[in-house]
Amino acid sequence: MKARAFSYRRAYTVDEALDAHASNGDDARFIAGGQSLVPALALRLQAPRILIDINHIEELRGVTREGEWLRIGALTRHCEMLTEPLIAEFAPLLRAAAPFVAHPAIRNRGTLGGSVALADPASEFPAMMLALDAEIEIAGASGRRRVRADEFFIDLFETAAAPGELVTAIFVPRFRCNQRICFDELARRRGDYALVGCGMQATCKDGLIEGIRIAFFSVGNVPTRARSAEAAVSGGRIDAERIAAAQAALDSDLAPPESDEVPPAMRLHLARVLLGRLLGRLGEVA
Amino acid sequence: MSSDIDEAEEAVRVRFIVNGRKVACEVAPRDTLVDCLRNSLELTGTHAGCEMGACGACLVRLDGRAVHACLMFAVQADGARIDTIEGLSESGDIADLQAEFHRRNALQCGFCTPGMLINAHELLSRLAEPSRAAIRDALSGNFCRCTGYEAIVDAIAAVADARAAKASQKGSPE
Ligand SMILES: Cc1cc2nc3c(=O)[nH]c(=O)nc-3n(C[C@H](O)[C@H](O)[C@H](O)COP(=O)(O)OP(=O)(O)OC[C@H]3O[C@@H](n4cnc5c(N)ncnc54)[C@H](O)[C@@H]3O)c2cc1C
Numbered sequence: 001m002k003a004r005a006f007s008y009r010r011a012y013t014v015d016e017a018l019d020a021h022a023s024n025g026d027d028a029r030f031i032a033g034g035q036s037l038v039p040a041l042a043l044r045l046q047a048p049r050i051l052i053d054i055n056h057i058e059e060l061r062g063v064t065r066e067g068e069w070l071r072i073g074a075l076t077r078h079c080e081m082l083t084e085p086l087i088a089e090f091a092p093l094l095r096a097a098a099p100f101v102a103h104p105a106i107r108n109r110g111t112l113g114g115s116v117a118l119a120d121p122a123s124e125f126p127a128m129m130l131a132l133d134a135e136i137e138i139a140g141a142s143g144r145r146r147v148r149a150d151e152f153f154i155d156l157f158e159t160a161a162a163p164g165e166l167v168t169a170i171f172v173p174r175f176r177c178n179q180r181i182c183f184d185e186l187a188r189r190r191g192d193y194a195l196v197g198c199g200m201q202a203t204c205k206d207g208l209i210e211g212i213r214i215a216f217f218s219v220g221n222v223p224t225r226a227r228s229a230e231a232a233v234s235g236g237r238i239d240a241e242r243i244a245a246a247q248a249a250l251d252s253d254l255a256p257p258e259s260d261e262v263p264p265a266m267r268l269h270l271a272r273v274l275l276g277r278l279l280g281r282l283g284e285v286a
Numbered sequence: 287m288s289s290d291i292d293e294a295e296e297a298v299r300v301r302f303i304v305n306g307r308k309v310a311c312e313v314a315p316r317d318t319l320v321d322c323l324r325n326s327l328e329l330t331g332t333h334a335g336c337e338m339g340a341c342g343a344c345l346v347r348l349d350g351r352a353v354h355a356c357l358m359f360a361v362q363a364d365g366a367r368i369d370t371i372e373g374l375s376e377s378g379d380i381a382d383l384q385a386e387f388h389r390r391n392a393l394q395c396g397f398c399t400p401g402m403l404i405n406a407h408e409l410l411s412r413l414a415e416p417s418r419a420a421i422r423d424a425l426s427g428n429f430c431r432c433t434g435y436e437a438i439v440d441a442i443a444a445v446a447d448a449r450a451a452k453a454s455q456k457g458s459p460e
């Protein structure tokens with residue numbers, strides 16, 4: 001349970017981090033909260049020769065309002081999702097998801113940027129990027145760019161941020177008073193990765209759902225939007241009929257792969273159960 | 287390809303404030319904080335169990351927040367303030383928790399206890415009167431292979447009650 005020997009370098013600016021990675025190529029890894037990377041190193045699933053610590057890059061910190069967006073620095077820790085007033089006001093879905101992410105001490109270290117960059121399909125926050133229609137800011141050799149969450153998650157642990165590029169911030173469209181959120185997950189034990197989880201954000205008018213984004217995690221190789229289910233509940237009031245239609249639509253939205261733990265049919269069943277519960281709750285507050 | 291010399295471990299000098307005292311030591315970058323505390327600083331109250339973030343035996347306080355000492359490298363903590371179970375014990379800050387754990391048999395082998403206490407201490411500093419569910423939730427990352435948790439939750443709930451009673455006594459006019 002010991003990592004292979006590596007050397008360690010603290011970066012104080014984004015450019016310094018990018019340069020250090022570029023000059024070491026495949027042998028380098030960024031370390032943020034370390035809550036996923038350190039176990040991977042201990043188990044020797046990964047064995048880089050150099051770790052570039054990004055925890056001291058001031059620019060990656062802080063939560064600020066920028067016009068219609070909330071900018072959440074990549075180093076924002078999971079625990080801050082629970083305490084930062086700007087998150088509660090302008091990105092309440094992240095606040096709702098945070099208690100489900102790991103355990104308190106892991107939330108004290110783990111970062112939003114690390115979670116999104118890693119793109120674990122069983123993780124809460126990457127899927128919430130989809131539900132929020134968030135944009136991910138990436139710094140690379142050719143400068144900065146912003147990528148919509150819909151285009152960010154490509155395949156298992158593969159994102160629009162290439163190796164050596166840094167996720168610098170998450171931009172979330174600010175939450176409006178006619179919007180509603182719902183989040184829940186089914187797990188064997190609190191703090192464990194979910195068997196299946198889901199978060200949604202809807203825009204409502206006079207009790208009608210004008211638009212909705214529904215995102216699932218732990219259902220496949222990438223966090224996944226349930227677009228047919230979204231269509232099934234959009235444009236009307238949420239009632240038993242619409243909920244049933246959305247649940248049925250999940251068959252075409254989700255295709256859970258074979259796994260040792262949970263057979264695909266059971267995962268799909270759990271996803272339908274969860275969706276029903278969440279839409280039911282959403283209907284009460286819409 | 288890399289020669290044996292390349293593989294030789296570099297040593298890095300790190301300095302922390304551990305339990306209020308300035309300390310310096312030499313570590314290899316891959317040495318975890320828990321190994322550094324136990325082996326170099328001989329603070330063996332912090333336990334190494336799973337070494338992958340799953341059991342909570344290695345919790346310490348880093349700049350005031352509970353973190354897993356197995357999930358960070360000692361070099362990362364350079365310049366930080368670290369409190370281990372030894373320091374918390376000496377300070378008297380958790381004396382009531384320790385007494386209550388003892389009184390209610392909330393420990394048997396004691397392997398999990400330092401982590402339990404550090405987590406309980408953080409919980410009670412954030413939330414004055416946590417529900418039993420909140421206590422259970424806070425302990426979700428701490429494994430105990432002996433007690434069955436019930437006595438641990440009882441002890442933390444009792445300390446929360448006692449502290450709340452004391453605070454309201456202080457607050458009420460004579
Ligand atoms: C016991 C346990 C239980 C957990 N349970 C959950 C859970 O239920 N749900 C959940 O979502 N997570 C869980 N986690 C993981 C935790 O949330 C991690 O914090 C998170 O996945 C990664 O964030 P990090 O900052 O720790 O990243 P690190 O571990 O530091 O890095 C992860 C990867 O991302 C890269 N990286 C990090 N930051 C950036 C960046 N800014 N730009 C580019 N690349 C970057 C690193 O190079 C590395 O490859 C658990 C962890 C443990 C140990």
Ligand code: FES
Nearest residue numbers: 335336337342356
């Ligand atoms: S030794 Fe750190 S969590 Fe188990």
Ligand code: FES
Nearest residue numbers: 394396430431432
């Ligand atoms: S008392 Fe033995 S592991 Fe908890």
